[in-house]
Amino acid sequence: MQPDDFLPRLVEALGPDTVVTRPEDIAPWLADWRGLYRGQAQAVVRPRRVEEVSRALALCQQAAVPVVPRGGNTGLCGAATPDGSPRNVVLSLDRMNAIRSIDTIANTMVAEAGCILGNLRRAAEAEHRLLPLSLAAEDSCQIGGNLATNAGGVNVVRYGMTRELVLGIEAVLPTGEVFHGLRALRKDNTGYDLKQLLIGSEGTLGVITAAALRLLPRTDVRSVVLAAVESPAQALSLFSLLYARCGARLQAFEFFTGDCVDLVLAHAEGVQEPFATRYPGYVLVELADTTDESALGALLEQVIGTALDDGLCLDAAVSASLAQLQALWKLREEISEAQRADGPHLKHDVSLPIERIPAFMDSMAQRVARLDPGIRPFIFGHFGDGNLHYNLSRPAGAGPDWATRHGKAVTAEVIDEVVRYGGSISAEHGIGQLKRDDFLRTKDPLELRLMSEIKRVFDPAGIMNPGKLL
Amino acid sequence: MQPDDFLPRLVEALGPDTVVTRPEDIAPWLADWRGLYRGQAQAVVRPRRVEEVSRALALCQQAAVPVVPRGGNTGLCGAATPDGSPRNVVLSLDRMNAIRSIDTIANTMVAEAGCILGNLRRAAEAEHRLLPLSLAAEDSCQIGGNLATNAGGVNVVRYGMTRELVLGIEAVLPTGEVFHGLRALRKDNTGYDLKQLLIGSEGTLGVITAAALRLLPRTDVRSVVLAAVESPAQALSLFSLLYARCGARLQAFEFFTGDCVDLVLAHAEGVQEPFATRYPGYVLVELADTTDESALGALLEQVIGTALDDGLCLDAAVSASLAQLQALWKLREEISEAQRADGPHLKHDVSLPIERIPAFMDSMAQRVARLDPGIRPFIFGHFGDGNLHYNLSRPAGAGPDWATRHGKAVTAEVIDEVVRYGGSISAEHGIGQLKRDDFLRTKDPLELRLMSEIKRVFDPAGIMNPGKLL
Secondary structure (H helix, E strand, O other): OOHHHHHHHHHHHHOOOOEEOOHHHHHHHOEOOOOOOEOOOOEEEOOOOHHHHHHHHHHHHHOOOOEEEEOOOOOOOOOOOOOOOOOOEEEEOOOOOOEEEEEOOOOEEEEEOOOEHHHHHHHHHHOOEEOOOOOOOOOOOEHHHHHHHOOOOOOHHHHOOHHHHEEEEEEEOOOOOEEEEOOOOOOOOOOOOOHHHHOOOOOOOOEEEEEEEEOEEOOOEEEEEEEEEOOHHHHHHHHHHHHHHHHHHEEEEEEEEHHHHHHHHHHOOOOOOOOOOOOOEEEEEEEEEOOOHHHHHHHHHHHHHHHHHOOOOOEEEEOOOHHHHHHHHHHHHOHHHHHHHHOOEEOOEEEOOHHHHHHHHHHHHHHHHHHOOOOEEEEEEEHHHOEEEEEEEOOOOOOOOHHHHHHHHHHHHHHHHHHHOOOEOOOOOOOOOOOHHHHHHHOOHHHHHHHHHHHHHHOOOOOEOOOOOO | OOHHHHHHHHHHHHOOOOEEOOHHHHHHHOEOOOOOOEOOOOEEEOOOOHHHHHHHHHHHHHOOOOEEEEOOOOOOOOOOOOOOOOOOEEEEOOOOOOEEEEEOOOOEEEEEOOOEHHHHHHHHHHOOEEOOOOOOOOOOOEHHHHHHHOOOOOOHHHHOOHHHHEEEEEEEOOOOOEEEEOOOOOOOOOOOOOHHHHOOOOOOOOEEEEEEEEOEEOOOEEEEEEEEEOOHHHHHHHHHHHHHHHHHHEEEEEEEEHHHHHHHHHHOOOOOOOOOOOOOEEEEEEEEEOOOHHHHHHHHHHHHHHHHHOOOOOEEEEOOOHHHHHHHHHHHHOHHHHHHHHOOEEOOEEEOOHHHHHHHHHHHHHHHHHHOOOOEEEEEEEHHHOEEEEEEEOOOOOOOOHHHHHHHHHHHHHHHHHHHOOOEOOOOOOOOOOOHHHHHHHOOHHHHHHHHHHHHHHOOOOOEOOOOOO
16 A cells, blocks of 8 residues: 555545544644643544454554554553654544443443443442442543553452453454454453453554453442551551451552642642641551441441551541541542642652562652652552552742653652562553653563564554554 | 483483483373373473473473473363373473462462462461462362463352462473563553463463462351252352342352262262252352351341242251351262262363353253263352353263263264353363364464464474463
8 A cells, every 4th residue: 555545545444534634633632631742643543333443453554554542541651642653543442432231140241442431330330230440530531441551540459450350352453353352251261361461551462442341249338447657667557457357348548648638638629637637647448348337337447446556557537427438538539639730740650569668668768858858759559559659749949840850860760769679660550651661671671572572463563552662 | 402412411401300211200290180191201300490490491492392381280181291292391390389488468479380279278378368269179289280270269259260369470481581470569560461371371381480379368257058949040040149249258159950969979978968858959159258257147147038038049058067068068079079980971161151051051951962861961160150060971871981982072062052152161171182172173263373373472492282272
């Protein structure tokens, strides 16, 4: 195919309604939501059916046109933003947004990639089931993007990452071949589990078009406690106690520093100081169960009583109503937005072996202070999974270009320390463009070689999401 | 390397104690435990350290010598038995049997491949933690084999397959390169999740030498009910009720037919008739929790009361003591052994979309009866996962060679029906030699092509476990 033939053929194959080509219509698809990345594209394709995805990809491969799959554009690493090549095609899954089936006997849901996660959660809830994937962007992110990035969120401590909720996927390879892996079987030991490669591959191997997801029993009985802690070490002891005593009921164990509370109180509305005193750290614990509200409340009271007696926390506030429960959660949920309102900052989504978090945080604080004692850390995250959002805001008085000017040096310190502690440089946000250099620099060469060779198996022409991940 | 040089070099590299070469010493390593398969080998290698595995594999690859990894030899599909080539090397992991660490803060255990599963379970228990993988062969199977076959078992309904318990693995590729993936992180979104390929690959990609496994809270509070059901459809309704009401407490939901009970009563010792009447089917349900025995018992009584009132079961016996609990489990656990004692039979480990089990069982019964009305089905399995062991015993009066003579035709009927119902021809036992032809015949050609190409990435010389799986 001549390069000039590509776009007319694409329009002819899919229709002008599906292929967006006017520059002013394309423009909104070229940047990530944070405005960190901006690229170019000759077209945006918005297919409605898997056959259209197939046709689009086959034509792109024939013409060696790079393809950038895109979901809800809520990613934090620029994986769904095209690079600077004007030849890119952005493939948006937003119109493939049907729930194909919900089965309350098999406890499965088959959803197309463009479904908004929050809508899927509500659809499951209406059928008295739970889709446990829950994260801040759930009302704008799409399940296809969640799958492609193996999203995490607040309930991983109980239910695992997105990967662990997937029974099967349908995907289109760059050849246009459809991977018909939409099986909803709980057990299927027939060969290599290929879907695992596509999950978390950030659009570099193919395009996920639908998934069969596990649904869990609804756990409407909930109880939340906010516990004040003097240190991450104390939070760790509290986690051990809760994990052993509460078992599967423990569905969130979130940590944030006292500085995060200051930030939220300064920037968010309708948030209240949780205790009479400001404490160095806070842990938000949620227990949930299918049944017996009083038993759950009693268990939480009892375990927190033990924790207070044994010095595993300094203070605690247990939710006595749904309104209180939501108020406690709001303290945690508003941190990201408060930090954005505060101004330039650097996000670091990392994980550590959980028992090393206290030592990591001490050591990391010293490194940051040595770099610039004015840097303001706002550290929070999914502590129960060993996952910290180690976010650093500009020093008071630093200019609006602080993150741009100092980001590389600051982030290098964090990455080095994470690697030194045996952690991961991306716990749940993925690699994308943002962390690609650090990924290529820190990953084991053998793993990188295997990944590159697997990439060639799926995408021999190298058209899938170039410049991301690998 | 000249072919004649290989064995001396292997002995030189690893020592005579590690390389078994005398035919009489090799003989016990050449057959599967059921005696269905027997092969040949020039040596058995029994390394003690990952470096020895590496050296052995590098030499095998240089000499193009086929390698057959072997764990506890409890597999049912012949994946760990060499084929007929006298050049094979059997690589036994039995001496790599150290627990490298147990961490009760991170809730992880790092175990070498040769560790006996039951020993790992007990080691976790001693630290007040649970390794939830549990299956009939647990006191002889090795964790490396469990990983290589993605083993299932009785608690999958709650905890998932082996895959879902693995945080990281160490493996050796046929090049001798060591895959250092022994990370114990709960979250790590840095590129393709390569360990997922090795898990369930049945030794065709490399040799798993160790794994970091998740440990769960110990659930010492247990309650079991045996419910009598008139049909698989009724069992399905009972499952729906229990799943929704008991949530994560539901850790086993096993089904077996009345015929299985007859078989067990005829062949096993110390087993008692569970009810005054023989029923068409039985469901064994286990609930477990970290705490509050009386609440768990009350919940089970309540839910079973609802089930009896609503006609979701015919009769029920709740365990009132540990002895009763064990007696109820014995009915289920003795089925395999009773069927073996009864004589020749054919095992079919299949899974179905759970809501289709009743229709499948009806339809399958007709097909079997049409083939030979004398065939005696003994059907049991992990119903809650959609997993049936659809086992068929020889008709009364048929000779000892019944399985050999009729196996192919009988199994073909089962496979066809499973495929027609959208099921899997191997739920938890894998493919090995036994199901290879059926696998290659029924698997999607695109998936087979991807698997073959991935195999070439890991094992370009094709030395890993030839004739198994792919």
